[in-house]
Amino acid sequence: MSDKLSPGGLIRLYRLSGGAVAVVGYLFLILPSVIVIPISFGGRGELTFPPRAFSWDLYADFFTDPAWWGTAVQSLQVATLTTILAVVLAAPASYALVRGTFPGKQVLSIVLLSPILIPLIVLGLGLYLHFASLGIVGSTLSLVLAHTVLVTPFVMVSISSGLRHIDPALERAATIMGAGHITIFFGVVFPQIKASIAVGALFAFLISFDEVIVAYFISGADTMTLPVKMFSAIRWEISPVIAAVSTLLTALSLVFCVAIMFLQKQDNGSSQ
Amino acid sequence: MLTHKSTFLLLLPLTAIVAVFFLYPLGLIVFNSVNDGEWTLRGYEALFNSRLIAIVLQNTFEIAIGATLISLALGYPIAMHLARQTPKRRALYMIMVMLPFWTSILVKSFALAIILGENGLINDFLGLFFGPDFFIPMMFNRVGVFVGMVNYLLPFMILPILTSLMSQDPALRKAAEIMGAGPTRIFLTITLPLSLTGVMAGVLMNVVLSLGMYITPALLGGRKDVMMANLIDFYTRKTLDWQLASAIAVSLLVISVILAAFLQRSRGRGAAL
Secondary structure, eight states: OGGGSOOOHHHHHHHHHHHHHHHHHHHHHHHHHHHHHHHHTSOSSSOOSSOSSOOOHHHHHHHHOHHHHHHHHHHHHHHHHHHHHHHHHHHHHHHHHHHOOOTTHHHHHHHHHGGGTSOHHHHHHHHHHHHHHHTOTBOHHHHHHHHHHHHHHHHHHHHHHHHHTSOHHHHHHHHHTTOOHHHHIIIIIHHHHHHHHHHHHHHHHHHHHHOOHHHHHHBOSSSOOHHHHHHHHHHHTOOTHHHHHHHHHHHHHHHHHHHHHHHHHHHHHHHO | OOOHHHHHHHHHHHHHHHIIIIIHHHHHHHHHHHBSSSBOOHHHHHHHHOHHHHHHHHHHHHHHHHHHHHHHHHHHHHHHHHHHSOHHHHHHHHHHHHHHHHSOHHHHHHHHHHHHSTTSHHHHHHHHHHOTTOOOOOSSSHHHHHHHHHHHHHHHHHHHHHHHHHTSOHHHHHHHHHTTOOHHHHIIIIIHHHTHHHHHHHHHHHHHHHHTOOHHHHHHOOGGGOOHHHHHHIIIIISOOHHHHHHHHHHHHHHHHHHHHHHHHHHHHHHHO
């Protein structure tokens, strides 16, 4: 559209400066995520850019030091369990909220989505007090439950938008033909919203895997997650291994980001 | 097709988990803020009387508002730039916004520490011109906090503005152009006013996120840049004053809920348009 605008001097200036601000903005956004990549191959010495030599040392350190790799395994475990639990809880709830009608529906959906809007530090403190009184502070179970509460709204938003795009008449037809609830869900609804569920699951996994504040409050020495380890490492020691961890995390984000964009595109394509 | 009974059964598991591990813990904070064995308002009195807390509150609002304004100034032109691209090129540029959006804040903070630090990239580069002893302090101070916060907040500003720019009917601009309006006038009377719902949503989202910010001030800020979230952590872990920590958390919670309610309303209106 803007190509059809008359080439007035003022707007040309604005467009040039606006475009320049945008380019600076993109660089500012992307630079921190990519600069860690070359640094991570620079070896164990002082962190330098550009690196003086090429080596895999920092990656070797990461995968062999239990203090690092152990926390990565713990994070994988917590994120996997959280993702499963969140999808299992969110799918039926989203279905009921999208298709059902009952008094108080509006209020209930706000309550179920509200963990998105609460500062994590507040939730961290509350869960810390709660788990302390139950005596399960520092357990993997408490981490999974906390992360499930945190990520479920994102899964619900994704699954609900998938449900809104499919025709409920198909489910009605299946009911008339005598299919039960479970048959309808797995035979009619699930195949149509697969992509939305996958997007929700990817959101859940990545948010849980990267989450640091709540985990910092409620994880113990044996159940420390990778982000908590990384937070204290940046804060107190600036170990060069952090560069390798950062690169791996950025690669993970890139894979998830592309997968989510691809699935969302596919979803939009199939529903139209 | 759903009976009340099956609706209830579908919602029960999640509602139970949210009640026990979300609503109850929040209630526990409220209870703790007014009761430490006996009923008392000591925590809230300290909120108004303590000089430390007054300074931290002032920091929090200064940083939140400042970071949001910088994020808006930088985010609007980026959203405009994205809106003007062909779908293919937009998808490409979107990766530049979405990758940082999904990158761990720890990675970004670590990278910014390498870029901004005393022996960081920028100061090394400046050292080539002004001698090795020359450096500009950009970490452990307000500069570091603003850079880190804006870097984190930008995607949350760009995405709602982009959505409202993309939902504008191009025929409006074309009609204005045919009737002789210049580009500046078209921007001021059509594009900008119609994008205000997106701006509003982005600004509120930015303020809510930055009020509760913990990581950035902890890693890139100095002693003078402590924010509310850091203070909650300090009272919980260092001094074990759970009551005061809870009182600060309740205030942060109340402010966030009020702002979130506005956000919900501005979104609702945006959707209705």
